[in-house]
Amino acid sequence: MNSIKNLHIKFNEALSLVEFSNRPIELYEPITYILKLGGKRARPVCTLAACEMFGGSFNDSINQAIAIEIFHNFTLVHDDIMDNAPLRRGSVTVHEKWNSNLAILGGDAMMILAYQYLQKIPKELAGQTLQYMLANFNRTAIKVCEGQQMDMNFESTESVSLDDYLAMIKRKTAVLLGEALRVGAMMAGAQEEDQHLIYDFGKDFGIAFQIQDDILDLYGDPEKFGKACGGDILAGKKSYLYIKALEKANTQTQEKLKETYYSTSLSDADKISSVKAIFDELNIKSLAKAEMNRYYLSAGVALNSIDVEESKKETLKGFAQSLMVREI
Amino acid sequence: MNSIKNLHIKFNEALSLVEFSNRPIELYEPITYILKLGGKRARPVCTLAACEMFGGSFNDSINQAIAIEIFHNFTLVHDDIMDNAPLRRGSVTVHEKWNSNLAILGGDAMMILAYQYLQKIPKELAGQTLQYMLANFNRTAIKVCEGQQMDMNFESTESVSLDDYLAMIKRKTAVLLGEALRVGAMMAGAQEEDQHLIYDFGKDFGIAFQIQDDILDLYGDPEKFGKACGGDILAGKKSYLYIKALEKANTQTQEKLKETYYSTSLSDADKISSVKAIFDELNIKSLAKAEMNRYYLSAGVALNSIDVEESKKETLKGFAQSLMVREI
Numbered sequence: 318m319n320s321i322k323n324l325h326i327k328f329n330e331a332l333s334l335v336e337f338s339n340r341p342i343e344l345y346e347p348i349t350y351i352l353k354l355g356g357k358r359a360r361p362v363c364t365l366a367a368c369e370m371f372g373g374s375f376n377d378s379i380n381q382a383i384a385i386e387i388f389h390n391f392t393l394v395h396d397d398i399m400d401n402a403p404l405r406r407g408s409v410t411v412h413e414k415w416n417s418n419l420a421i422l423g424g425d426a427m428m429i430l431a432y433q434y435l436q437k438i439p440k441e442l443a444g445q446t447l448q449y450m451l452a453n454f455n456r457t458a459i460k461v462c463e464g465q466q467m468d469m470n471f472e473s474t475e476s477v478s479l480d481d482y483l484a485m486i487k488r489k490t491a492v493l494l495g496e497a498l499r500v501g502a503m504m505a506g507a508q509e510e511d512q513h514l515i516y517d518f519g520k521d522f523g524i525a526f527q528i529q530d531d532i533l534d535l536y537g538d539p540e541k542f543g544k545a546c547g548g549d550i551l552a553g554k555k556s557y558l559y560i561k562a563l564e565k566a567n568t569q570t571q572e573k574l575k576e577t578y579y580s581t582s583l584s585d586a587d588k589i590s591s592v593k594a595i596f597d598e599l600n601i602k603s604l605a606k607a608e609m610n611r612y613y614l615s616a617g618v619a620l621n622s623i624d625v626e627e628s629k630k631e632t633l634k635g636f637a638q639s640l641m642v643r644e645i
Numbered sequence: 646m647n648s649i650k651n652l653h654i655k656f657n658e659a660l661s662l663v664e665f666s667n668r669p670i671e672l673y674e675p676i677t678y679i680l681k682l683g684g685k686r687a688r689p690v691c692t693l694a695a696c697e698m699f700g701g702s703f704n705d706s707i708n709q710a711i712a713i714e715i716f717h718n719f720t721l722v723h724d725d726i727m728d729n730a731p732l733r734r735g736s737v738t739v740h741e742k743w744n745s746n747l748a749i750l751g752g753d754a755m756m757i758l759a760y761q762y763l764q765k766i767p768k769e770l771a772g773q774t775l776q777y778m779l780a781n782f783n784r785t786a787i788k789v790c791e792g793q794q795m796d797m798n799f800e801s802t803e804s805v806s807l808d809d810y811l812a813m814i815k816r817k818t819a820v821l822l823g824e825a826l827r828v829g830a831m832m833a834g835a836q837e838e839d840q841h842l843i844y845d846f847g848k849d850f851g852i853a854f855q856i857q858d859d860i861l862d863l864y865g866d867p868e869k870f871g872k873a874c875g876g877d878i879l880a881g882k883k884s885y886l887y888i889k890a891l892e893k894a895n896t897q898t899q900e901k902l903k904e905t906y907y908s909t910s911l912s913d914a915d916k917i918s919s920v921k922a923i924f925d926e927l928n929i930k931s932l933a934k935a936e937m938n939r940y941y942l943s944a945g946v947a948l949n950s951i952d953v954e955e956s957k958k959e960t961l962k963g964f965a966q967s968l969m970v971r972e973i
Binding site: 432458 | 754758783
C-alpha cells in the first residue's frame with residue numbers, strides 16, 4: 318500500500334500525462350492551466366487510498382481519481398466566476414486570466430471530461446458497476462450544485478439557521494469527498510455496505526473539516542495557516558461561528574453582533590476584536606469545536622465499522638488525523 | 646410506429662411529468678423555465694423515432710430522449726450567456742430573466758441531469774451498452790463545446806476557411822443530432838454498423854440543415870421563416886455565403902465585399918442589397934445549394950444503407966424532407 322504522500326506524487330505524475338485535444342486551443346488551455354495549479358489533491362488521493370484499502374491497486378482507480386479531480390476543478394472554475402474571485406491557489410483565476418466566456422465553456426468541457434474518465438473501467442467490471450457508480454456520482458454532483466446555490470443564497474438571506482448551514486457545507490464540499498472514497502472502493506470491488514460506510518466517513522469528515530476551517534479563520538495561527546485572522550468577519554461571511562453566535566445570543570446581543578459584523582465605520586482590527594469578544598462571551602469556539610468533534614467522531618465510527626483489516630485503514634485514518642489541527 | 650407529430654406530443658407530455666427537486670428553488674426554477682419554452686424538440690424526437698425504426702418502443706428510449714433534450718437546453722443556456730443573447734424562442738433568456746450566475750449554475754445542473762437520464766437503462770441492457778453509449782455521448786458532448794469555442798473564435802478571426810466553417814457547424818450542431826439518433830438506435834438494440842450509419846445520417850443532415858439556414862437567412866421568404874432577410878449580414882456573421890464568396894472572389898471583389906459587409910456608414914437596406922449583388926455575381930446561392938445537397942444526399946445514402954425494412958425508415962425520411970425547403 319502506498320502512503321498518502323506517495324499517492325499524491327503518483328497522482329500528479331498520472332495527471333501530468335493526461336493529454337487533452339488541443340484544438341481549439343482556446344478551449345483546452347484554461348483546462349490545462351487550472352489542473353496544473355496543483356492544490357492538495359485530497360479528493361483523488363482519497364479515491365486511490367480507498368481503492369488500496371479494499372485491496373485494489375493504484376491502476377484500478379487512477380482514471381476515476383482523475384475524473385474526481387477534473388470534476389472538482391470544474392466546480393472551482395465556475396464558482397470563481399460566480400464569486401468574482403481574483404485568485405485561486407495563489408494564481409490568477411481562469412476568468413481573470415482569460416475571460417468569463419472561456420471559463421464557462423472550459424468548465425463545461427471539464428465536466429464532460431470528468432465523465433469520460435469516470436467511465437474508463439474494464440469492460441467486465443463496467444457491466445456490473447458502471448450504472449450504479451454513475452447514479453451515485455450524478456446524485457453527488459447535483460448536490461454540489463445545490464450547495465453552491467445555497468451558499469450564494471446565504472449572502473442575501475438575513476437569517477441562516479445552523480441546519481441550513483450544515484446542509485450547505487455538506488452539499489458544497491463534504492459529499493464529493495465521500496463520493497471520491499466510494500468510487501475508489503467500488504473500483505476495488507468493495508461490498509455495498511462498505512461503500513456506504515466509506516462514503517459516510519468522507520462526508521462526515523468533510524463537514525468536520527469545514528467547521529474547522531471556520532474556526533481556524535478566526536482562531537488559527539496565521540503563520541501556520543497562511544491566512545490573516547478574521548477574513549470571514551471582514552468578508553461578512555455567514556460562517557459557522559457567526560450563525561452559532563446568533564443562535565445562542567439574546568435579542569440585544571444579536572443586534573449588537575449584526576451591527577458590528579456588517580459595520581462600515583469600524584476599522585478592520587476593531588471589527589475583528591469586537592466580534593471576537595462577542596463570540597468569546599458566548600463560548601462559541603468551544604461549541605464549534607464540540608460540533609466539529611461530533612462529526613469527526615462520527616466519521617471515525619463509519620471507518621471503524623468497515624469490514625476490512627484494521628491495518629489497512631491506517632493510511633486513511635492517518636490522512637484524516639493529519640488534516641485535523643490539534644492546537645485549536 | 647408513431648408519426649413525428651405524435652412523438653413530439655408524447656415527448657412533451659413525458660417531459661412535463663419530469664419532476665426535479667425544488668430545493669433550492671433558485672437552482673431549479675431556471676431549469677424548469679427553459680425546458681418549458683418548447684421549441685422543435687427535433688433531437689429527442691429523433692431519438693424516439695430511431696428507436697422505433699429499429700423495433701424499439703417509445704418507452705425504450707424516452708429517458709434518453711429526455712437526456713438529449715436537457716443536454717441541448719444546457720448548451721442553449723450557457724451559449725446565450727456567452728453570446729449575450731436577450732431572447733430565446735421568443736422569450737427572455739435565463740441570464741436576462743435571473744442573472745448570469747443562476748444561468749451558469751442552472752446549466753451545470755442540467756448537464757448532470759442529462760447524464761442522470763442517459764443512464765436510466767434496464768440493468769441487463771446497461772451491462773452491455775451503457776459504457777459504449779457514454780463513451781459516444783461524451784465524445785459528442787465535448788465536440789459541442791469545441792464547436793461553440795470555434796464559433797466564438799470566428800468573430801475575431803479575419804479569414805475563416807470553408808473547412809473551418811464546416812468543422813464548426815459539424816461540432817456545434819450536427820453531431821448532437823447524430824448522437825440523438827444513435828442513442829435511440831442503441832436503446833432498440835441496433836447493430837453497431839447501423840448505429841454508425843444512423844449517426845452519419847443525422848450528422849450529415851445536420852450540416853445540410855445549417856447550410857440551408859444560412860441560405861434562408863438571405864434568400865428565404867421572411868413571411869414563411871419568420872426572420873427578416875439579411876440578419877446574418879447585418880450581424881456581420883461569417884456565414885457559409887460570406888465565406889464561400891470570399892473564397893470565390895478575386896482580390897478586388899474580396900476587398901469590396903469585406904468593406905461592404907463591415908461598413909458602418911451604409912444603411913441596412915443598402916448593405917444587404919450591395920452584399921447580395923456581390924453574392925449573385927459570384928453565383929453563391931447556387932454553390933451553397935449544391936453543397937447543402939451534397940450533405941443531404943450523403944445523409945440519404947447513410948439512411949438507405951441501414952439494414953432495416955424500407956417502410957420503417959419512412960418516418961425519419963419524411964421528417965428530414967419536411968425540414969428541407971424546396972423553394973430556395
